[in-house]
Amino acid sequence: MPDVVVVGGGIIGAACAYYLSRAGAAVRVLERRFLASGTSRACDGLILFSDKPSPAEYTLAQTSAQLWAELAGTLDQDFEYVRSGAISLAETERELAESARKTARLQQSGIRAEVLEAPALHALEPNLAPDLAGGIFYPDEAQVDARLATVALLQAARRQGAVLQEGIQVTGLRRAADGRVVAAITPAGDVAGDAVVLAAGVWSGQIAASIGLELPVRPRKGHILVTSRVPGLIRHPLLEGSYSASVHTAAEETQVALVAEMTAGGTVLLGSSREFAGFDRSVSETVVRAIAARAIRFLPGLARASVIRSYAGLRAWTPDHLPLIGPAGLGPAGGPAGGPAGLYLATGHEGAGIGLAPVTGSIIADWITSGQMPALAESVRPGRFLDN
Amino acid sequence: MSTTELAVIGAGPAGLAAATTAAAHGVQVTLIDELPGPGGQYLAPTGATGRVHAPLSAAEQRGHGLVNALSGSRIEMRTETIVWSLSADRRLQLYHAGRVDELVAQVVVLACGAREVSVPFPGWTLPGVMTVGAAQLLAKRHGLAVGKRVLVAGSGPLLLPAAERLVRMGAKVVAVVEAGPITAWLRLGKAMWGHWDRGREGVHYGGALLRAGIPYRFGRAVTAAHGGERVESATITRLNRAGSPIPGSETTVDVDTLCVSFGLTPNIELAQLAGCEFAFDPRRGGWTPVVDDRNQTSLAGVLAIGDMAAVEGAASGMLEGRIAGLQAAHLAGRLPASAVTEAIGENAAARRRNRRFGAALNTIFAPPIGLYGLAADDTPVCRCEEVTAGEVRKAIAGGVTELDGLKVWARVGQGPCQGRTCGSILAQMIALQTGRPVADSGMFQVRLPLKPVPLAALAAADGGHDVA
Amino acid sequence: MPADAASVTFTIKVDGRRVPATPGQSVAAALLEAGITVFRHTPAGSPRGLYCGMGVCFDCLVTIDGLADQRACITPVRPGMQIQLTP
Numbered sequence: 001m002p003d004v005v006v007v008g009g010g011i012i013g014a015a016c017a018y019y020l021s022r023a024g025a026a027v028r029v030l031e032r033r034f035l036a037s038g039t040s041r042a043c044d045g046l047i048l049f050s051d052k053p054s055p056a057e058y059t060l061a062q063t064s065a066q067l068w069a070e071l072a073g074t075l076d077q078d079f080e081y082v083r084s085g086a087i088s089l090a091e092t093e094r095e096l097a098e099s100a101r102k103t104a105r106l107q108q109s110g111i112r113a114e115v116l117e118a119p120a121l122h123a124l125e126p127n128l129a130p131d132l133a134g135g136i137f138y139p140d141e142a143q144v145d146a147r148l149a150t151v152a153l154l155q156a157a158r159r160q161g162a163v164l165q166e167g168i169q170v171t172g173l174r175r176a177a178d179g180r181v182v183a184a185i186t187p188a189g190d191v192a193g194d195a196v197v198l199a200a201g202v203w204s205g206q207i208a209a210s211i212g213l214e215l216p217v218r219p220r221k222g223h224i225l226v227t228s229r230v231p232g233l234i235r236h237p238l239l240e241g242s243y244s245a246s247v248h249t250a251a252e253e254t255q256v257a258l259v260a261e262m263t264a265g266g267t268v269l270l271g272s273s274r275e276f277a278g279f280d281r282s283v284s285e286t287v288v289r290a291i292a293a294r295a296i297r298f299l300p301g302l303a304r305a306s307v308i309r310s311y312a313g314l315r316a317w318t319p320d321h322l323p324l325i326g327p328a329g330l331g332p333a334g335g336p337a338g339g340p341a342g343l344y345l346a347t348g349h350e351g352a353g354i355g356l357a358p359v360t361g362s363i364i365a366d367w368i369t370s371g372q373m374p375a376l377a378e379s380v381r382p383g384r385f386l387d388n
Numbered sequence: 389m390s391t392t393e394l395a396v397i398g399a400g401p402a403g404l405a406a407a408t409t410a411a412a413h414g415v416q417v418t419l420i421d422e423l424p425g426p427g428g429q430y431l432a433p434t435g436a437t438g439r440v441h442a443p444l445s446a447a448e449q450r451g452h453g454l455v456n457a458l459s460g461s462r463i464e465m466r467t468e469t470i471v472w473s474l475s476a477d478r479r480l481q482l483y484h485a486g487r488v489d490e491l492v493a494q495v496v497v498l499a500c501g502a503r504e505v506s507v508p509f510p511g512w513t514l515p516g517v518m519t520v521g522a523a524q525l526l527a528k529r530h531g532l533a534v535g536k537r538v539l540v541a542g543s544g545p546l547l548l549p550a551a552e553r554l555v556r557m558g559a560k561v562v563a564v565v566e567a568g569p570i571t572a573w574l575r576l577g578k579a580m581w582g583h584w585d586r587g588r589e590g591v592h593y594g595g596a597l598l599r600a601g602i603p604y605r606f607g608r609a610v611t612a613a614h615g616g617e618r619v620e621s622a623t624i625t626r627l628n629r630a631g632s633p634i635p636g637s638e639t640t641v642d643v644d645t646l647c648v649s650f651g652l653t654p655n656i657e658l659a660q661l662a663g664c665e666f667a668f669d670p671r672r673g674g675w676t677p678v679v680d681d682r683n684q685t686s687l688a689g690v691l692a693i694g695d696m697a698a699v700e701g702a703a704s705g706m707l708e709g710r711i712a713g714l715q716a717a718h719l720a721g722r723l724p725a726s727a728v729t730e731a732i733g734e735n736a737a738a739r740r741r742n743r744r745f746g747a748a749l750n751t752i753f754a755p756p757i758g759l760y761g762l763a764a765d766d767t768p769v770c771r772c773e774e775v776t777a778g779e780v781r782k783a784i785a786g787g788v789t790e791l792d793g794l795k796v797w798a799r800v801g802q803g804p805c806q807g808r809t810c811g812s813i814l815a816q817m818i819a820l821q822t823g824r825p826v827a828d829s830g831m832f833q834v835r836l837p838l839k840p841v842p843l844a845a846l847a848a849a850d851g852g853h854d855v856a
Numbered sequence: 857m858p859a860d861a862a863s864v865t866f867t868i869k870v871d872g873r874r875v876p877a878t879p880g881q882s883v884a885a886a887l888l889e890a891g892i893t894v895f896r897h898t899p900a901g902s903p904r905g906l907y908c909g910m911g912v913c914f915d916c917l918v919t920i921d922g923l924a925d926q927r928a929c930i931t932p933v934r935p936g937m938q939i940q941l942t943p
Contacts, residue, residue, distance in 0.1 A: 034793035041796055147796050166787065228804065228840060228925045229899070265773070266899065283836050285473060285481050285490075286851075292843045293850035304924045306840035308804045422911060424880075424932045429910055468932075503912045513915075515893040515905030522909025522929070530885040617903045618893050655912070771907070771915060774900050804914040804925065809907075839911075842923060 001025055002368055005184050005193035007170045007207060008200035010040035011146060011354055012346050014153035015361030016197050021160035023369045029154070029162060030184055030191060032169040036150040039201050039353065042281075042313025043146040044224060044261045044269045046237055047355040048086060050111060050138040051244040053102075056322060056379035057352075058109055060359055063376060067358030068142060076159075077152035079144045080264040086141035086237040087116070087125065088244075089132055089258075089298060095241045096133045103136050113138050127233050127301045143237055143261055146354050153357070170200070172210030173343065181211065181328075181343035195368050198328075199346040201353075202279065202314045208345075213328060216385045217348050219314035221280065223273040223287045225295075227305045231266035240294065246274055247351060248321060254287065258294040267308070270295045274315075274351075281312045318348040318385075323356060325363045325380040326373065329387055344368065345382045392418040392464070394716045395480055395493035397471050397658060400428020401447070402694025402705030402712075403499030404454035407463050409713025410497075413722040417463045418491065420482070422839075424467050426455050428501055429521060430702045432528040446585050447703040454706070472837035474498075474662040476687050483841045488849045495689045495716045498659055499709065502652035502673065502695035504546075505812050507755050508769045508777065509762040511613030511622075512648070520550045520649035533557040535645025539622050541610045542649040543567040544753035545576075545586075548593040550647060555600045562641050564597065565608040565624055567631060567650070567759065572606075572752050579748030583741065585703075611638065611762055613646055622646050631756020650755040653812050654696040657834045662687060668827035670754065671747035673699035674812065675831050681732055682715040683708055691715060700746030707735060707742065760816045769817070770810045772803020780814060784821045791815060791832045804840050807832035868937040877933040884909070884916050884928035887939075895928060895941055919943075 001024040006013045009031025017027045031037070047068050049061035072081035090096035096115070103113045114137045121135045122128060154164055174183035174190050183190035184207075198204045202219040238260040246255035254275035261269045273287045288310050295302050318324065328343040344367065346360050359376065366374040373381070396407040399421035407419045419426070431451045444452065458465060466484065473481035480491040504519040511517065516535065520542060526532040533554060538561050540551045551564045566572075580587050597604060605624075611633050612623040626637035654673050660666070664677040665686035676697055683691045691712045694705035714731050717723040732739075763769055765778030775798055783797035791807070794800050794814055801807035807814075811832045819826045867874045868886060877886040884906050887895065894903040895916050907915040911930040919940040920926040928939075 034788065034790055034796060036796045037792065147799075151797065164787075166793070167789075226802075227843065230924075285836065288836070289488075289846045289850040292846035293848075296843055296847040303842070303844040304919070304922055306804075306842045306925060307837055307846060308840045309802075309806060309835040309837065311835055423930055503908060503910060513902055513904060513907075515895070515903050518906050519908050522906055525909045525929075526885060526888070526906075530881055530889075532885050532889060534888070618905070768902075771904075771913060774898055774902065804917075805912060808912045840914075840925060 002194035003192070004028070004195045004197060004368060005030060005191050006197045006199055007184050008038070008198070008204070009035045009154070009164065009166065010038045010199065010201055011036065011150040011153065011357045012201070012349065012360055013199040014150045014157065015357035016199055016346055016364045017157035017162045018153045018160070019361035019365035020368065021157045021162040023365045025365070025369060027157065027162035028191060028193070029164045030168045030170050030186065031164065031166045034166045035154055035164065036147050038203070039313040039315065040150050041147050042222070042224065042311045043354055044259060044271055045144040045146040045149065045354050046086070046259070046261060047142040047144065048352070049355070050086065050088065050106065050113065050136070050141060051239070051247060053244065053248065055109060058106070058111070060322070060376065060379065061352065061355055062110075064356045064359035065140065065142060067362060068144065071153075071358060075152045075156050077148070077155055079148035079152045081142065081144045083140065083142035084236050085137055085139035086239060087121070088136045088138070088239045088241055089128070090134050090241050091132055093133045096135070099136050099241055111138065112140055125234055125236065125238070127299055129298055129300055132298070141237065144354065145263065149354065170207055172207060175211055185210070195342065195344055197344045197346050197364055201316045201347055204316070204345070204347040213386070215324070215345070215347070216318055217324070218276060218317045219279055220317040220350060221273070221275050221277045221312055221314055222271060222351065223283060223291060223310060223312050225270040225288060225291055225307045225310045227268045227270065227302065228308050229266040230268055230302065230305050233268060233299065233301055234260060234262050237261045238298065240298065243272065246272070252276055256287065256290045256294060258291070258298055260295065260299065279314065281314060283310050283312050315350045315353070316348045317350040321350060322380050323348040323360065324382040324385070325360050326367055326377050326382050329383045389490045389492065391492045392416055393493070393720045394418070394495045394497065395420060395478070395491060396497045396499060397480070398428065398499035398501055398694070399423070399426035399465070400430055400499060400501050400694060400705065401451040401454065401702040402709040403428070403497065404451065404458070405706040405709025406497045406499060406693060406713040406716065408454055408457050408461060409710045410716045410720070411461045411463050413717035415717050415720045415722055418466060418493070419463050420466045420469050420471055422468065422470050426458060426465060426467070427451070429525060431455060432525055445589055447701070447706070450706060451702060470839050470841070471658060472839055472841050474658045476663045478689055481836065483845060486842070486845055488841060488845045495719045496691070497712050497716060498690065498692045498696060499694045499705070500655040500658060500696040502654050502699050503808060505650040505653050505755065506648070506809055507650050507759045507762065508767055508813060509611055509613070510764045510767050511615065511619065513768060513771060514613050514615050514619045515617065516615070516619035516644055517613050517646045517648065520546050520647045523645070523647045524550050524553065527553050527557055533559040534647070535559060535643070537562055537643045538645040538647060539610065539641060539643045540564045540647045543755055544649065544651045545590070545749060546649050548590065548597070551602065552593040552596045555596060555602065561600070561602050562643060563603045563605060563624070565605045565610065567609045567627060567755060568606065568753060570606045575752050576748055579744050583745050609633070609759060609762070610646060610648060619643060619646050627756070627758070631758030632761060651750065651753055652695060652699045654699060656696055657806070657808070657838050659685060659692055659696070660831060660834050661836060661838060662690060664690065664692070666831065671750055672697070673750050682728055683712040684715065689719060698743070698746055699750055700742050704742035704746065707738060711735070757816055757820050760813065760820045769813055770800040770803070772805050773799060775800045777817070780817055781821060784818055789818060789822060789824065789829060791829050795832075801832050806834050806838070866935040868933055868935070868939060870939045871941055881933045882929055883918065883920065883931045883933055883937070883939060886933050887928060892941070
């Protein structure tokens, strides 16, 4: 069974460690600070497939959602998994009609969805602003606590023999004479493996660059506000209608689209924003105000609540909104890889990292332990960008 | 959005000194405080009439003089105003009366003061259990004696004046118990050289307690508070040298109020958010912003003074405030640098004495690390989120060494206080359990808004959907 | 007991009950003087009241005029103020 080094202790790295160790691999996770210290602690925890317009994105998300449901039943540690469905909100009749058309297409792919006129919407969510035209209810959407989920996956991986090393920074990758990646380079020395999985989110690019590999991953900054406790304010995660568009636009200006998620503790996580701001993780007061404005517009009851803190995180964006999962294509003499050796990528999840973590870990584990490409992995082959 | 030449954050003695000094040299000053009036925790005059409850120490008198000087000055006093963010380029985000606003300053003086250090024990969250400072504030500001049967506990020089004031107000103080040995006070004696004021005060307070027949016991701590909806009794236990309770030496007393304090820790959150450089120095009170002799932090135009820069008391704060006020006046073009250099020279000896005095207080009376074992596994150590000592100990045993790591593994510090109460506790718990130096666990990362801001106020200030 | 007997007393409402208050008092002081030491209960059911008295611990949270989670210790009382301790 292979020795695998996983670079990155976020939810992707934790999921890879879980599925790899379950398949019998000996896994070592290298994390430069502490578990979930990167983007995984700056997320909401939504597991969505309704915001994924292409069949490829949707299929991946749906498979992963099923895996999350299984994990909720099998992992020892609770991570506040709730499947209550989510609602996409429409402010105007026109928006509702447009959403309904999109929904019909999604329904053809098998997504369950229900168009809600205003009275039905308010029956489901009484605290929504009364002037909304309606919404679309997706009953199968779910949520987790992203940090707890990362911990739960990692602890389960440890029980299956995986080792977590925190406080270790990977500065590069070591290639053997024949070009295969054979180790992760750290200040304390090389950590070798039969396979190295690069799951370092937006920081994967720096590490890949050490061997001249250019990854098409850009940091896309997002903000989340945390409110004071407002138990009972909402019963489902809520997204404003323009959310999916904000994900898929290539525009450089900051996009703000409301996402609201109730936590088990009764606080609400409010997002979202998307902008290309390099690696800057400072919180912008302007964005905080914009998100607050959208939140109050849809949930006037928030006027009794406060923002108790906010944070920004860096999503790993790729040009086609699909992650890079699989061999990097660096086999002998730099040609396409074959078999469970060399460098594997598990990054580029852009805002869907929590949702897609299990399917990512599962694909990586399949690739490395069987040497075969699992069917689902075609759309996320890194080769689609790197083979040229 | 508004602008000012000098923004002073915190209207306690240090901030008042900085503001009045700068204003006297013609600088446009905006003085900001969260409280309804100036004076900070130290002066705490009654809001209504500005009357103070005598008698006053020399430092208090000087402080009140500064408060009185405000009305004759051109200083813009902004009370009940929260500074919820500060950027490195000196933009302050404010909240007041339902509205948020931005204030841009050429110079910022941070005078945010300090807060009390807590050591958790079973029952410490019961109503009626409070810090010594809370009892002092209720007494000073509102003339309110906080309870009828009061136990005062902890360590350090805050216990004496608090107990004396409670006695004066007619409360029954059943005892004062101090964690350290009596020899700690002898060690302090050496550092008191030149601080005759403080020595006299100490004798005065001590005498008052003796006359009232109140027992003052050393080498003891409260190891549990008991009660249903509020505290009804407290257990006092003798401590060994390491600060751990000696089994079998417990006594329990009936109380309705328990005041506990283990010294002060600086309110550094604004300096941290802005990006100032920090150093860990137990003599200054722990993590403090690095400042030069002009009280400048590592950020251009940002100064830090008073207890948030080094816990040394009000007299020192006022001296440092004066120097910062002069430096601010220089930065605003009103004074040559030599004026500041001169003031530094004139006060060098006093500053050295203040440093020594503060260092002695902060090190001699620091709670012994063994006390951080008092919490039972089911005692909450993060008050906001009710995370227990057991959960924290488990996370530390699992390998967490950084405070921010505890946020992920134990979910501490996620509440509205952003770790202000639990941060110092957790750092000591990590040190106790791992044997590593306290400084190694770092500081909790703080986030804007530093204090909660109503969503409606933020929403109202939004300029529109386009945020580019 | 308030030392300044000459200050004007007004009333505030606490869960609908009239409670006396004086200018310059904090909400916490007014509550404590009225014999109210429990300001709220945590989600786990623990009673909480005044702890730090200076606005840094966020234990003394009460709803004031419809705005939740206000710090009683640093908020001054105003005539007509409505305070809710129970949700």
